[in-house]
Amino acid sequence: MNKHTPDLKAEKIEGGVHASIRHDSAHKHVAGSAVYIDDITEPASTLHAGFGLSTVAHGILKSVDLSAVRAAPGVVDVLTHEDVPGVNDISPSYMNDDPVLANGKVEFHGQPIFCVIAETREQARRAARLAKIEYEELPADIDIWDLDVKTHRQVVTPLTLKRGDAAAALESAPRRVTGRMRLGGQDHFYLEGQVSLAVPGEDDEVLVYCSTQGPSETQHMIAHALGVPSNAVTVEVRRMGGGFGGKETQANQCAALAAIAAKKLNRAVKVRLDRDEDMVATGKRHDFAIDYDVGFDDEGRILGIDYTFALRAGFSADLSGPVGDRALFHCDNAYFFPHVHAKSAPLYTNTVSNTAFRGFGGPQGMVGAERVIDEVAFAVGKDPLEIRKLNFYDAMGVEGDRNLTPYHQKVEDCIIQRIVAELEESADYAGRRKAIAEFNAKSRIVKRGLALTPVKFGISFTKTESNQAGALVHVYTDGSVHMNHGGTEMGQGLHLKVAQVVAEEFQIDLDRVKITATTTAKVPNTSPTAASSGADLNGMAAQDAARQIKDRLIDFAAESHQVPRDQVVFLPNRVRIGNAEISFNELVKKAYMARVQLSAAGFYKTPKIHWDRSKGRGHAFYYYAYGAACSEVSVDTLTGEYIVERTDILHDTGRSLNKIIDIGQIEGGFIQGMGWLTTEELWWDGKGRLRTHAPSTYKIPLASDRPKIFNVALTDWSEAYEPTIHRSKAVGEPPLPLGLAVLHALSDAVASVADHKICPRLDAPATPECVLMAIERLKAARANPGKV
């Protein structure tokens, strides 16, 4: 919407950096006019897909009879692995273990075997049910809990981190606890499921509209499967209806199939999974089995620790390697471990291949850290918050010897002490701790619990080459700006933040900067929008592009007005050249007349970082983001049902690019993390069938699950330690593990039934059932102390 001519007297532009601006698409969202892939007007005679999925968890395909499928009304073609013209593989880790369609064997219940293409989606779905498939069933490994990490097949080489001598530290520690924790996975439950629309072009070309977080990777996978060079494939996405990591690699299968069918049949083809197929056939957050052995002193200071993080990889590698790595990178959370040994075990299972999900293993690592804190606290008989504070890394500016991570990176920017202290005060932790003890003493059935948990989250892709970004900025002769970059919009406000950066650079109002769809044709070889890196990387690349154009404009102005360069100053919507002022638009017009290039490609790569996986050493993260949450719950000890009474959050996004957008990320991230750790339970039956594959059975939080009182604040005093984009910090993933405060508040309430003498060892998701069973365990242990 072009609302007005720019104000040439303004003191400040509208919508620069650090301004709280609403989401650029908000108006379209509420009007129903924002276009998602399934809303794009379909080309004439577009065809639609339906899937044939495996009905066994592991087996040899003895026979696949598709004759009835082919004969069904409206069916145009049925694709099998034989129809893949290039390589039948979309493995993002180049392991060649992720077939587009199963060939000869199936390795999980729900694996796509064939794809029906029909005139309508309904016809395709109905036809898909007519296949006659015979399997020779093979033994299947579904759950990781009972698998032996020493002998069981791992999908990629595991990682080991070590510093110091953990074994010796454990041997000599005055106190020691070992234990094991079961931690569930999580479905992304983006409201818009996986969807692609492929439109065939001439020669080997194809254009694919795809709901993907990684257009470049989707492009490469399509080319790989089609057997054509990448330059034949264009992938475009304006927006996704949610991603959360679930469209980093998982979009590729639908995209490849749509492209294969479109090229084979020379018609546009749409592939859209329904909710059940989406939940059954695409990967999720990894569930973990975490073994820990911790040594500590009588005060509760951790001396040495040994961890094994086993994770359910599923049938292929996908991103399980790096997800396991990131779990290890965060097994310390905000705590210094003097001696540490930690290893990952990405275990092969006959389940869907698990994948990226907001936090990418990091939250699972932090769950392991916080469980250990709980164990230590109960062992020494102290409030867990005291143990947390006792074990923090040295604060920024303190030159101590407690600042080295298990991967040998020095933590230089630690502000967790101040965050926790401020939150403890604002949430009245001490006062409420006392009030809760009094309440619990009087209340027989309902028990309250309280917890304050910290977050320290490492920012950067650990895959070093992913830490680069490109942008393309055009200034048109009327002074309007076209902005494009490699990042994708999934609701997080990335396009808005990058547009703010460009507006700030040119000193023009935000509405002069046009936000456009992400496409591989404009910015090539981009990284997926993941690892919270979107604004950090793309903001810098767009700034670089804008600066190149700005430099040329300055050169032109200085030369044409015969003034030194430093006398050309960009003011809001105008430029001062010596003593004269002209509008930005006028300068642009003049520059064009003088044949100045008004377009630029920008580039950025994160400095400083490096990582040697084989040695387990490096500067893996450019910086850390911090936060803390304090939650209070009420628990019904007869049923395990609970209510989150209150949550207070203090979170660090450095000098925020857009506070209101950041607060939205924090509120939403917390609730998503809380859901993961409470009601979101993935449940497979004995045959390896996921039985929680739709919202009727898989329960993400509702409005009525929010904390009754919910206070969220940003640390208005913090700024990034490194020169990030306008000294802001990433905000996508770090708030998710704030949800740990709820798990630990539940644990605290459970502990009250045994006078806080026994560590509840509450697993996650802490469903009402899980909570009640923990209560029963503690009651039994209190009644028979010898029997635990």
Add this chain to the structure above:
Amino acid sequence: MAVEIRSELRFILNGKDVALRDVAPDHTLLDWLRLSRLLTGTKEGCAEGDCGACTVLVGRLTPEGGLVYEGVNACIRFMGSLDGCHVVTVEHVAARDGHLHPVQQAMVDFHGSQCGFCTPGFVMSLYALWMQTPHPSDQQIETALQGNLCRCTGYEPILRAARAISSYGGTEKDPLLTERATMIARLKALRDGARVEIADGKHRLVVPAGLDDFAGVLEATPTATVVAGSTDVGLWVTKHMRDISPVVFIAGLDELKSITVKDGTVSIGAGVTYSEAIDTLSQHIPALGPLINRIGGQQVRNMGTIGGNIANGSPIGDTPPALIALASTLTLRKGSVRRTIRLEDYFIAYGKQDRQPGEFVESVHVPAPAAAEKFAVYKVTKRRDEDITATLGAFRLALAADGTVAEICIAYGGMAATPKRAFAVEKALVGQPWTEATVEAAMEKYAEDYAPLTDMRATAEYRALVAKNLLLRFFMETTSSDAPAQVSRYEAA
């Protein structure tokens, strides 16, 4: 008496009259909007009525001659149920000049959208709430939004928006309300008293002209699928692709919508939705209000009927155990013949009910507990709202003057293949003093009544344990106690 037959479905979409002759019995409103009308603002998120991304408003004439707009799930709403209705989609909410509606502007200003995919559904649910309740409490907002999932925002900004809607404009200027009289006239004009019958040789869709016509149609076509709210049958189509033809749509039958109270018994017609029943039921049996508000989301309660909840015989239906504990009776009808049975006798076995071919549930009769009786119903789920029961227990107790149990009726859902009485437990309680010792002894009897199963909602062990504990909760709540015996999000009304 011969009934006139019309082979055309008539309703109003946004501003326009629609007449359709080619409608399959299983055609959903969502597919029709998106594929035939290219109205893509309404989204598919789950195709089972649980996420709310497809929420639209359906305006319908009430038996009293008014017009009520309700949010419904277009994904499981069949076209056949729309005859004589006004369908309003998100595209129709903003003013014709493009100015956003107060609901929309509040959502924009309070940052209620992130990815935006769920947003049209939230807008429609909040619109429906605001029309009825312009200044809602947080509890009312949360109740209205139980059927809308958002994965991005964590809901807080949506709540902020919902509280602020009325500050952007009052309902007096809202087009749906200012044009109400015109719309009532237009909808009345569509009501020609005819039976709608659309058939193409293979499939047949019938919207009966009235209750007697329905009874006749069903007697003549006993294999027909009877669809009231389609909150269950909708999933047979979207999830299982079952062929449901021939279908009889009964949601529009005024005669099945009666709620009467006589001699302390509330009689509810089989076509009465949860939303329509909640006020009267809460008034006479207060414990049923909170239970109804935990069945599905608001959209499901606007479509689903108590009659349907009974008729389909599910072991995890939420109303049958409560109504059984209340000693309700059920009237069934075949042709012009009616019979009335005890509700608990209707449920014979899993998938088997006492209903003859061509027979249908006409009404249920719920006696309110006597003043001295105590009644409670407890639903236990993984997620508090909009979740399907793991275990649900209903208790009705009458104490004798000496404090012993004169009568107790206990029924559970989720514990057996049907909604089922706990006879052994009841037996252990009757005649005994109503004390914790009695209750503890009776808790041991549950194993005689129930052998629950393990599934994705709960393990058998949890169900068995919670079932017992609910009796203890009932005891504690019926005897004086200061401390709460359960957690609660809302202050007691």
